[in-house]
Amino acid sequence: MTTILRGNNYLTLINIFKVDPDNQLKLIELLTMATRESVSKVPGFISSSLHRSLDGRKVTMYAQWRSIDDYQRMRANHGSSPYLDRALEMATFEPGMYEVVESFLPAS
Secondary structure, X not given: OOXXXXXXXXXXXXXXXXXXXXXXXXXXXXXXXXXXXXXXXXOOEEEEEEEEOOOOOEEEEEEEEOOHHHHHHHHHOOOOHHHHHHHHHHEEEEOOEEOOOOOOOOOO
């Protein structure tokens, strides 16, 4: 389960895919399949959440990995590559690596 906490030392990825609205659902299905069949089975994977923009032009994936090294091993895994190649046929990709610096809850 995704846990967003400062100091957990996880690698956070926020990957934004820009897509034609006609392909948004196809991209979501592809990323879902890639995560279920390949990415989630790689050691170091913690969680991911998939988001779609209401205008149909973006798909964003928030993912957590135990470390940068674990993430790099997944990227080097040839089982994951075909999915990203297919995603890039229908979308542009803006990856980003982050560290959580703060989380907020409603004031009590």
